[in-house]
Amino acid sequence: xxxxxVGSNAxxxxxxxxxxxxQQTLSQSxxxxxxVTQVTNQDPTKPMDPTQSVxxxxxxxxxxxxxxxxxxxxxxxxxxxxxxxxxxxAMVGRDVLVPSTAGKLQDGALNGAVNVPNSGTYxxxxxxxxxxxxxxxxxxxxxxxxxxxxxxxGKSDDGTQxxxxxxxxxxxxxxxxxxxxxxxxxxxxxxxxxxxxxxxxSGYGGALLSQIAQxx
Numbered sequence: 001x002x003x004x005x006v007g008s009n010a011x012x013x014x015x016x017x018x019x020x021x022x023q024q025t026l027s028q029s030x031x032x033x034x035x036v037t038q039v040t041n042q043d044p045t046k047p048m049d050p051t052q053s054v055x056x057x058x059x060x061x062x063x064x065x066x067x068x069x070x071x072x073x074x075x076x077x078x079x080x081x082x083x084x085x086x087x088x089x090a091m092v093g094r095d096v097l098v099p100s101t102a103g104k105l106q107d108g109a110l111n112g113a114v115n116v117p118n119s120g121t122y123x124x125x126x127x128x129x130x131x132x133x134x135x136x137x138x139x140x141x142x143x144x145x146x147x148x149x150x151x152x153x154g155k156s157d158d159g160t161q162x163x164x165x166x167x168x169x170x171x172x173x174x175x176x177x178x179x180x181x182x183x184x185x186x187x188x189x190x191x192x193x194x195x196x197x198x199x200x201x202s203g204y205g206g207a208l209l210s211q212i213a214q215x216x
Contacts, residue, residue, distance in 0.1 A: 091199055092188060095111075097215075100181060102169060103167060105152070110182075114148050119143070120142050123148060123171060128167060129167060135156045182201075182203070187202050192206070
C-alpha cells in the first residue's frame with residue numbers, strides 16, 4: 001500500500017508541475033493582449049518604441065513557427081516508424097541474409113552467403129568450431145561477383161556428423177578475405193528506440209532492417 005501511495009503522489013506532483021508550467025507559458029495571443037494593454041496605458045510624454053514591439057512580435061512568430069515545424073517532424077517520424085514496423089512484419093516467416101562471421105547449425109543445416117568482390121576468383125568457405133579449428137572447407141568454384149550462396153550439412157571434412165550449435169564462418173576470394181552472411185528465418189519484429197525497427201532472426205538474434213542484405 002505504501003508503494004502505491006508514493007507512486008500516486010509522485011504522479012500527481014508531476015501532473016501539477018506540468019500544469020503550472022503550461023500556465024506560465026506566454027503565447028502569442030497573450031503577448032498581443034499585453035501589448036494592447038501597454039499601449040492603452042502608456043505615458044503620453046514617454047511613448048513606447050513601436051520598433052521594439054514589432055521585433056518582439058516577430059520573435060514570437062518565429063518561435064511559434066519553429067514549434068509547429070518540430071511538431072510536424074515528430075509526427076512524420078512517428079508515422080514513418082509505424083509504417084516501417086508494419087512493412088517489417090511482412091517478413092515474418094521469410095529467410096533473410098544478415099552479415100555475420102558465425103552461424104548456428106540447426107537440424108544438421110547451416111546456410112549463408114559470401115559477397116564475392118570480383119568474378120573469376122576461386123572462393124572457399126571455412127567452417128570452424130568454437131576452438132577455432134577448421135572442421136569443414138566448402139569450395140564454391142569461380143562464381144560471379146556478388147552474393148553467392150553456400151550450404152553446410154553439418155559434416156566435417158572426414159564425414160563425421162557434428163552436433164548442432166554455433167560455428168564460425170569465414171571465406172576467401174582469390175586468397176583474400178571476403179564478407180560472409182548468415183541465412184535465417186525471421187521469427188518476429190520489434191523496436192529498439194533510437195535504432196528503429198529490427199527483426200528477430202532464427203539462429204542469429206536481432207538485426208536492424210538496414211543490416212538485411214537479402215530477403216527470400
